[in-house]
Amino acid sequence: MKKIFLLALLMFGVFSVQTFAQEEGEDEVTEEEMMKYASMEVKVQSYIQEKQSTMETMIKENETLGGGARYNELKGAWGDEEKLAEIEATEEEKEAFAEIQAYIDSIGDEVKEYMTGLIMDAEVLGAATYNKVRRAMSADPSVKEQIDNLISELKEKEGEDDGDVTD
Structure with a gap:
């Protein structure tokens, strides 16, 4: 699960190196630009969390694997037929594990596609604003600090909104 988050952060770093447009x-x-950027970041982080939750549910509720312990056992032996035989992995378990792995492998591309969509959408952020903010964050640590604070505030507000009970 941490691998997915790290993968997403790594992809974000690689993605941020690419330039979409040059602003005059x-x-x-x-x-406003910093707020748009922070909002996009929060949306991406929420999307990643949603994907991680789906993955966790897939593992925990998979009847063939019987939960996380067997999944981890298969993961440790995956790719080594001797080890798989040693833990008596069935064909059904191998198929279930492969299905979950395929989902996990697809997450990185889905996150990149989602993030690209947000960046390219001028109403959400826009490529020029994205690049402008990224350059400013690289050039001035105080800009990065401001954005990090905005992200924290938005996440905190999002958490409060999720906890509201309506009648």
Whole structure:
């Protein structure tokens, strides 16, 4: 599960190196631009969390595997037929494990596609704003700190909204 999060962060780093558009004029990043960027980050992080929850559910509720312990056992032996025989892995278990692995492997591409969609959507963020904010974050640590604070505030607010009970 940590691998997925790390993969997403790694992909984000690789993704951020790519440039989508060049903005004319290198003026300062506005509060609105920082807020848009922070909002996009929170959406991506929520999307990753949603994918991780789905993966956890797939593992825990898989009747063939019987839960996380057997999944981890198969994971440790995966790719080594001797070890799989040693733990008496059935064909059904191998198929169930492979299905879960295929889902996990697809998460990185799905996250990248989702993030690209948010970045390219001018109403959400826009490529020029994305690049402008990324450059400002690289050039000025205080901009990164401001955005990190905005992300924390948005996540905190999102958590409060999720906890609300309506009648």
